[in-house]
Amino acid sequence: MADSGKGRILQFAPFQSSVDEGFWHKLSSLKLNKLRLDESPIPITGFYAPCSHPQVSNHLTLLAESLPAESDEEQSSLLASQGNRNRCPVPSILLNTNTLESFYALDKQSLLKAEAKKVWDDIYSGKVEEDGSVLLRFLVISFADLKKWSFHYWFAFPALVLDPPATLVNLKPALQCFTSEEAESLSRACNEWRSKSSTADIPFFLVTISSNSSVTLRNIRELEACQNNGQKVIFGFYDPCHLPNNPGWPLRNYLAYICSRWGLGKIHFFCYRENRGFADLGLSLVGEAEISLSQGGNHENMPNVVGWELNKGKKVPRCISLAKSMDPTRLAVSAADLNLKLMRWRTLPSLNLEILAVTKCLLLGAGTLGCQVARMLMAWGVRKITLVDSGKVSMSNPIRQSLYALDDCLNGGKFKAVAAVESLKRIFPAVEAEGVVMAIPMPGHSVSSQEESSILQDCRHLCDLINSHDAIFLLTDTRESRWLPSLLCASANKITITAALGFDSFLVMRHGAGPAGSIQNSQPETLNNVSAGMVNLSLSSQNDSQRLGCYFCNDVVAPIDSTANRTLDQQCTVTRPGLAPIASALAVELMVGVLHHPSGINAKAEFANSNDNGCTEQPLGILPHQIRGSLSQFSQMTLVGHASTCCTACCSTVVSEYLTKGMDFILQAINHPTYLEDLTGLTELMKSAGSYTLDWDNDSENDDNDDDCVEI
């Protein structure tokens, strides 16, 4: 049995690959965050170790650490792991294609040859003596389907084919090839080699046996020296294979190296194998082989190459799906990220996904508009969403309010703010959504003294919510419920987006910066000096007209109580079904535009197809102030309206009055229908004429349409 190899052609057990799931996760992350659509070869590092079990071969393994680092910190932690005896590094490249078609279309023979050529070159350049692992160079091709979390891949371990093939003179367990002194010395030398961090992961080495049976392991670059001093030299290598009659794959290129680099024709080799972490000479093999290269072994004539790994005996790639083993939330997050990142790679390199992910959005109203805005925000990658609504889901809601289903209406109905959050989490569990059940206090709805404290509590709560969020959407269905939020947003200088529906027309607009915001902007030195800003407020009310207006700036009337005595049809928000999704989509696009604009909330109004925007146009497109659309005309236009000096919500008089008097001011506005009009001079103005600024970007448009956008 021990002699069974004699004279026969030497056959090698193929390398077996193994890929840790972490590798695929890391690859996915790398692709999403760094590589994107780049298909260039990625340098990766495989790991292997000598066989360590009598019945199991060791695999060549890819781990998360096999891939290049995404960041510098990560890189340094990889470096620290060098010298690991169970992870001998093997250089390799990964070709990750962008499509399954190009994966299959890869010219595998050429790729294999190209890698083998590197090995061949390294043999002649002397690189092998510096780093033997280059003899193990391998190649992986892959297609990562990040939508389905499945990975198609194929390993190639290029092996230079000796021609004629190597023949075995003999092949025996190492134990049978040495005296017991030699064997003991060999074991000790091996264990020492494997335990020193400077040699532990060096897979090719020389075993020299001196005449006194003392065995030494040396670096292969010392071969000439050993040959010169007449020691017996055995070519050792870490053999991943466990088979008793076959050496493993690494021996192939080793022999080619020995043959072509050193011109040796008959050599001894030592297949080093371990058991329980120590050299096992019963498992390890020693063989004698005759090797030659008919082409004469010169650099020009590279031998043939083999090496594509078989999959269950067939020449087909492997495929692994990780979807089932992954946490659904994590899958959902990565899938959602993928879509957004693809958008960035493909057309919007400047898309700032990071800012979208951290922007805190406050939605006032969780009805038709609120539901759809929340969905749109999630689709844009916004993760922090708070919905405020005092209502319950009623039977007529689910058909138009896209976060609710019939179940939410039963037994009196869930609170919308609660049901909406549940629904958002069912869609995307990683969303950080919160619901606040609260009515928005409204001006002109006078309150009794008993109600006063609860109304004030709501006012303060709303104020806190607005201060703790970055972008506020006004999506309620009455005009007057937008007044307090408009005022608070103007005071806090928050990004504010209004969407309002008529029967078949809509208005979507971003509010201009508040009066204090404008001042802060023009006088940066007062940024941290609010009171200084406030003093200036009343002095600079003429600045109002340079700011963009808020929802109330277009009005010459102050918000009044429009809910009382509304007829049945007015109580139901009657709009053409198509309006809300359109207005909601535009509202969110507008917010995304503000977040991406270098001037942010202070960005001036831009118009469609206007030359004005030429040089300032952002990758996302123009950033208008107002968009009005009509479903009956299938038309849409962009407009600008500047801040009114007697706006009941955002003019400097009102804002500074609020900042000075706080809740007292709000109570007065709530209780006295004409208070705001008197304060702002609107009452006076209405006596004279209704003059407010409205620039249309389309001169052919009639002003008649102006009333289209009515409140229901």
Add this chain to the structure above:
Amino acid sequence: MADSGKGRILQFAPFQSSVDEGFWHKLSSLKLNKLRLDESPIPITGFYAPCSHPQVSNHLTLLAESLPAESDEEQSSLLASQGNRNRCPVPSILLNTNTLESFYALDKQSLLKAEAKKVWDDIYSGKVEEDGSVLLRFLVISFADLKKWSFHYWFAFPALVLDPPATLVNLKPALQCFTSEEAESLSRACNEWRSKSSTADIPFFLVTISSNSSVTLRNIRELEACQNNGQKVIFGFYDPCHLPNNPGWPLRNYLAYICSRWGLGKIHFFCYRENRGFADLGLSLVGEAEISLSQGGNHENMPNVVGWELNKGKKVPRCISLAKSMDPTRLAVSAADLNLKLMRWRTLPSLNLEILAVTKCLLLGAGTLGCQVARMLMAWGVRKITLVDSGKVSMSNPIRQSLYALDDCLNGGKFKAVAAVESLKRIFPAVEAEGVVMAIPMPGHSVSSQEESSILQDCRHLCDLINSHDAIFLLTDTRESRWLPSLLCASANKITITAALGFDSFLVMRHGAGPAGSIQNSQPETLNNVSAGMVNLSLSSQNDSQRLGCYFCNDVVAPIDSTANRTLDQQCTVTRPGLAPIASALAVELMVGVLHHPSGINAKAEFANSNDNGCTEQPLGILPHQIRGSLSQFSQMTLVGHASTCCTACCSTVVSEYLTKGMDFILQAINHPTYLEDLTGLTELMKSAGSYTLDWDNDSENDDNDDDCVEI
């Protein structure tokens, strides 16, 4: 005890009201379908009967039949129910307000007086003799909250107050007031009166007792005759009250009638009560009362009136909520209907909800567009929706595809067609939604002979689906998957709507009528003669250019296989999140427009704000051919593109070839990429020049934008 009433003021047990749930359901239906926002008084009929149980008074009841009929058939069934002894009809009016505020604001005293005035007038006009029930006239005010299915209401039973009040001479069980012969005769007469359909529901009558103890019941109009022949006369009435010492409410106006009409000062009355369906003289009362009217009982001086019903002793209205007792599905249906009907009442009287409810919509694709289109259709009242998709819900879908949640993605994902239907039913259980898991066969994707039969089966299935639906939406995400549906729709002349998304622009269009459709339209005599139409097809290909184009008419290239070798980013449909909701909304609005247009599928293209449409404009607005929009420009425009004579999907050559060769033709188109181009002469055309008709409604627009709307 029997004499306990002697000399005291006569007191009456108030009428008690009772409303059957059916009444509210019928009122809701009537309001939605007929009355709408009309607040005029509704004539209704209350029902009552004599007390029929010793311990329980009978109520005045409103049933579904109390309300006027919605249709003529219903009316006749109501007439058939006259003469029911347990449902003596009482005329009344219902004032149903549109708001809770106006309900409370009603001037109840005036209303009560106005009804009493009718009674008073009827007394003097002699109407009472014709129909005594007018003495029981009553009044109901209500507010029906159809959103919450709660009903606020208040009954008034106007009673003319005698001044001075009537006083009782005595009041005894009837049994004690008659001889046994008289009693027996009275019982017999009463039972006879109550069993004859001509008298059973006449609540006021005369009891006359002849000297031979024979008792007769007579109509009150016979009073004079009875008085003249000296018979003893007792004024009888159906008494709903069971109390032993009080007559019921109907006696009040009866006494006022007797006093003012007949000038009688001292009368006998008979409170007729039953037990187990027969006269019960032990329960019935006979009393003697003194009555007078100080004002002299002339028509000008109407007495005071009382009568608003108390609610648990208080002067407040009642409220009943039916939501909890109703089947959720029914509630959902009625709530959805309400919204649509309100839309019709308020602004679109010509809105044809009936046609929307029966239109069968076929959605090809249940992705971002398909989900949103299905939602929009439901919101418009479309109830028959079929979704076709071969895909499964993947992790990246829920965040953009509004019918799916994370649960649908687990374990490999549900089929979209299945999950979408489940979701639609959760939103609105009455929707008739079906899902078909099937891929759309595509041209240029050549198939092996094994696949052929399954592809042909899909083609036939698609053909059947298109034929069995009324409107087809093309919502897939590749150009070539739209080809076969476009052809089949053109052949079957179906309403066809395409929505296609680019990265930040969209195209929504309705396809023109098919070539056969145009011919049928212009030559109505061939309507039932398909082959005649077909013969004409090739002759009339010049007609193509007058038809509106289909999705492929704008192309100079035939659809090719664009899915092979798509890069990762192209496989994911990368669009700005706002696009799909906007395009979906417009697609559905377009279909609703076609359904409402008198020319339907043949309607010519209309433009926004164009004078051309002036006289033909529909209530829903204009009906454009194509709408293209850009999110980066926040712009939208309407366009027209006429049918191309070499369109690969809808030209007469292609359609007639398909109608002649059927599936063979389709197989050729699928297998041979250039077949369609060769057939239509497109190949030739491309050699010369790319000329196709595209009329822009906005001259200032650059043609550059034309490529915006690309397929991903």
